Amino acid sequence: MIETAIQTFSSPVVLFFVLGLLAAFARSDLTIPEPIAKAMSLYLMAAIGLKGGVAVSKSGIDATVLSALGAGIAAGFILPLFAYAVLKTFGKLDRINSGAVAAHYGSISVVTFVTAVEILTGQAREPGGYMVAVMAAMEAPAILAGLMLARGVGSKDASLGGNRTTGDMMHEVFTNSSIVLLLGAFVIGMIGGADAFAPVSPFFEAGFKGVLCLFLLDMGLIAARRMMDSRSMTWRLVVIAIFLPIVNGAAGTLLGIGVGLDAGSAATLGVLCASASYIAVPAAMRLALPEADPGIYLTMSLSITFPFNVLINIGLISAFAAYLAGPTGVVP
Amino acid sequence: MIETAIQTFSSPVVLFFVLGLLAAFARSDLTIPEPIAKAMSLYLMAAIGLKGGVAVSKSGIDATVLSALGAGIAAGFILPLFAYAVLKTFGKLDRINSGAVAAHYGSISVVTFVTAVEILTGQAREPGGYMVAVMAAMEAPAILAGLMLARGVGSKDASLGGNRTTGDMMHEVFTNSSIVLLLGAFVIGMIGGADAFAPVSPFFEAGFKGVLCLFLLDMGLIAARRMMDSRSMTWRLVVIAIFLPIVNGAAGTLLGIGVGLDAGSAATLGVLCASASYIAVPAAMRLALPEADPGIYLTMSLSITFPFNVLINIGLISAFAAYLAGPTGVVP
Amino acid sequence: MIETAIQTFSSPVVLFFVLGLLAAFARSDLTIPEPIAKAMSLYLMAAIGLKGGVAVSKSGIDATVLSALGAGIAAGFILPLFAYAVLKTFGKLDRINSGAVAAHYGSISVVTFVTAVEILTGQAREPGGYMVAVMAAMEAPAILAGLMLARGVGSKDASLGGNRTTGDMMHEVFTNSSIVLLLGAFVIGMIGGADAFAPVSPFFEAGFKGVLCLFLLDMGLIAARRMMDSRSMTWRLVVIAIFLPIVNGAAGTLLGIGVGLDAGSAATLGVLCASASYIAVPAAMRLALPEADPGIYLTMSLSITFPFNVLINIGLISAFAAYLAGPTGVVP
Amino acid sequence: MIETVIRKRIEILADKALTKRVTDAIEKAEITGWTIVPVTSGKGREGHWREESVMGTDKVFVLTIAAEDKAMALAEELAPMLTNLGFILSMWDVQVIRGERF
Amino acid sequence: MIETVIRKRIEILADKALTKRVTDAIEKAEITGWTIVPVTSGKGREGHWREESVMGTDKVFVLTIAAEDKAMALAEELAPMLTNLGFILSMWDVQVIRGERF
Amino acid sequence: MIETVIRKRIEILADKALTKRVTDAIEKAEITGWTIVPVTSGKGREGHWREESVMGTDKVFVLTIAAEDKAMALAEELAPMLTNLGFILSMWDVQVIRGERF
Ligand SMILES: Nc1ncnc2c1ncn2[C@@H]1O[C@H](COP(=O)(O)O)[C@@H](O)[C@H]1O
């Protein structure tokens, strides 16, 4: 545990995140220009997609991959139901906001995933390359589940300047820029394979960790500023934003070990379940569920859950997976 | 041919372009932030200029280089005349728009050039490094030719808020940001040579293909959106936007073989003739010929000719050059 | 001397700066998009901070490092006093503008520092890695000194929409984005050390010189445009903008040799004293001393002193340090 | 002296993601055009927001110039969004040249 | 037809670094909100400036809509900055819907 | 209460590449200054455009505040460009403080 914590806190990626948090709390005027932040997020999506696609083009799709995919997609549909129930009862949120927040917690955070892969690799528990495919597959289901919870199936909101059907919503979700780019790059990686990837790897692979540092610096700044500005947060929501990643993380890890994944991959599935989206889902919600309050869902996912996951929970989940997998690395 | 097509369509650069086209046609909200797109185009100009300058500093300027330069500049003046005639008669465009479009087809597209170099290198037909100099030399002549066709020599347009002489226009053309950067970096590369280039090569060389991927993703998005929005296109103009690159490409390749270039360099000259500018020339036209309609010249060059060249015509030209050069790689 | 000049003028970094100057004087429309320029400056700060921190984590903090730090901080407090006196008397500036300009010349220019390190390394006189720490330590003292000169200790400017105390000003200075990022990255580099730095080094180290080229291209453009637009410049101020870097550079070099630094490090201390800030200090002044005229302090530091240092003065200082250190490289 | 006519200039602050709802309403009101101006941050009763395009919290100003009757029809059409989606609308009279374009 | 009320729209051109002085004044005048619009360059009696965020020469427009009395109080509060810091202020009447928000 | 005077605020939508033609006209009309505001997209009779600086299709708003007579002289000067180059101009009265600056 302590070793994991040291590893976490000597990673430049994590340290830049902490720098961002501290700078914002100290009310520094440090900011990453808006178009750069956006470009970095696009870059990260493309790079991760490519890497995953190349990995799958090498390994092929076997039973392990399929069961990991199945487990991920199932979690994407089920986790929002649980989250919704907690948010409506204990969290005292209304239907719309409960659905919106549930979508965030059911979906995944690409950056949390990447940070977890880095930390796990540092512990000689590198997850399988196919986990990128699992991550990609987990992005959308929770958005759909959350929208249905918030709106009811097949409803229309004619009052809001449009005749928006479920079909429209599905279109908006699946053409969301981060989903298109992640999946598109994944397919490109699969088509091209390692040979085609080689000439672009200095840009997409060698540069990756450095870009991630600056991106996390920005996320630290934004998370802390949002926390300081926040008006809609209650102590109940703060509790949920810590409770859900712990429970979902443990559940995901168990599920991963259960379907036969190695410790690193199972921990990664745990992290995916524990993480809450703050890129793809908020953007989709602004479009498909504009009445929901970003002051709630972004503050929970980005300002509380994300730091908690990066700084503490990834370590916990990794230790839990190692414990479950046993000392020989085989499920006991 | 089929082999070439496979090579083309497994290149990540081309695949990202296709991804951009598809995402825009699917009405995804994916967009590259504007300042990033501009920065990528500046980066590409600087990188290509440097590379060409270093290449020429190594090879020196010999008879081959001079004849390639001469052929390129001559083509830059002559191609617009042919294009202008076709556009005015078959295309039914007015004088101003015919001149503007002719300038685009007489000039060159840097990105098409780069894509061609990549594909040709993949086929063991890498063109000579001096072809960058040829490309740079071909940028401006067609702009001047097009402006004269559109306006007549020495005319003034006092009505448009200025006393704009041919001198002013020449100044605007030669201080155009992409031309300045391409030529400036070329000269820097020549002065510094390979030694000075080494410390900056991780940035300008290793990163090049990756940036090109994202730039082409953006070009795909813009080309497809422009095609869908287009109001000024007619079937006649679409035909011309396919016909000109075929004819100019064949003519350029013949010219290249004729003046004694190797197959790869001749094919590259063909591609330069076939390509239509969509960076330097539109920007120059907006300034020097603002009455011309970007809805015509940009849609033709970027939305039709550029995809046609990248996806099909480079392959055709390369095969044609190989055929002309004969199996031994020597002109038969 | 001549050899140094050749070395200076075949460095791509310097050549891109010259290209920027020439393009702007030729009234080209070349511009680097604003968010990109800002991002490059943030990148350079982070990269330099990291590098320095890693260097200090390796070398540790010994007597040399401490005396270099002491010399730098002392210079940061003393140089503004001298500059202030010259500006008020010979320069005929008022109190506020004298204080503002003095802060710029007492502080340092990160980019001048980096260019000097590059040139010195090319002459086999690479300065110690701890000089980054010296540079970081020299950023703030002169800002404080300049503000006190301009305003008097403990004054308030209630008239300007606030009750701004010295405490507020100190806060603004120390939370200035470039200072936070430079120091933050320095600490990250020290905590992580070389091992943690390795995975991010392709981004922060390999890419560094290339980014510096484009950043200097932009600085050339801005410096030249500012020079052409300038209204507040007098010949007296131009003289001072050349005189101060010569005197401060010589003094700093002597000081460096005096406290026992090697020739390269002493020359670097000289360059730091000679350089005038145009990133951190102008931004801090806009906030803390908004009545001062950027047309004076930016034109002097960026448009006159910076080119003078990069193109000429670094060479002079380096030769002076070599002379002082003697042929054996030991202080005679 | 050059002749000018009076038109309404309407300015709507809306979420960038929802721009299409505003421009659809403009087209429904048969107004000939619109222009988008970026905004970077703001504060209202719901607190502070900043342009964060990664998370989709960015807003824009949609500007359009139209004859009074069309402007009022547009305001009517947008009214529910002002309440439900937190948009802000203001309008005023402007002089334009070549009024037939608007 | 939809009901509109008249409010003042105030627009202040200020240095980006000094935005907080303007928004503090807006809050002091008890106005409910403001919106920041970017600007990229300009020219005045002091010459030409360009947005150069590296050196901190960038400016912004701060927009705010308020009832006349609050608007005048704000103008009063900002007047010294117009002189000392080179800010520019203009204001005019606009029609708004849901006037209780402003 | 603080004193205000009435001036015209003129707003011209123009191609970024052609900004200089507008600011030259402003200077010709002896107006003291102008400010450039970015715009990102729009739609008119000629269809949809988007800010694409790579291809030079970007536009800007040029704002200037001036006394009525100078404003009208500027409008007169710009009129041919409105027709030939597709610029758009609107203007209205605003109150300013320190009117001697405009
Ligand atoms: N009085 C106002 N003047 C200008 N902009 C405002 C005003 N009130 C609100 N806004 C803008 O509208 C946004 C949403 O307002 P609200 O719904 O009140 O939070 C704010 O964040 C501001 O950008």
Ligand SMILES: Nc1ncnc2c1ncn2[C@@H]1O[C@H](COP(=O)(O)O)[C@@H](O)[C@H]1O
């Ligand atoms: N008449 C004007 N119309 C619009 N903007 C102006 C005007 N005068 C000044 N400005 C803006 O205010 C800034 C500062 O003006 P000044 O203090 O006169 O240099 C200028 O750079 C312009 O951006």
Ligand SMILES: Nc1ncnc2c1ncn2[C@@H]1O[C@H](COP(=O)(O)O)[C@@H](O)[C@H]1O
């Ligand atoms: N009624 C309008 N209101 C606001 N902006 C307009 C209007 N009409 C045109 N525009 C802007 O002016 C540009 C050129 O208009 P047009 O020449 O009609 O295509 C459009 O793309 C819009 O950005």
Ligand code: NA
């Ligand atoms: Na999750």
Ligand code: NA
């Ligand atoms: Na061509």
Ligand code: NA
């Ligand atoms: Na100094």
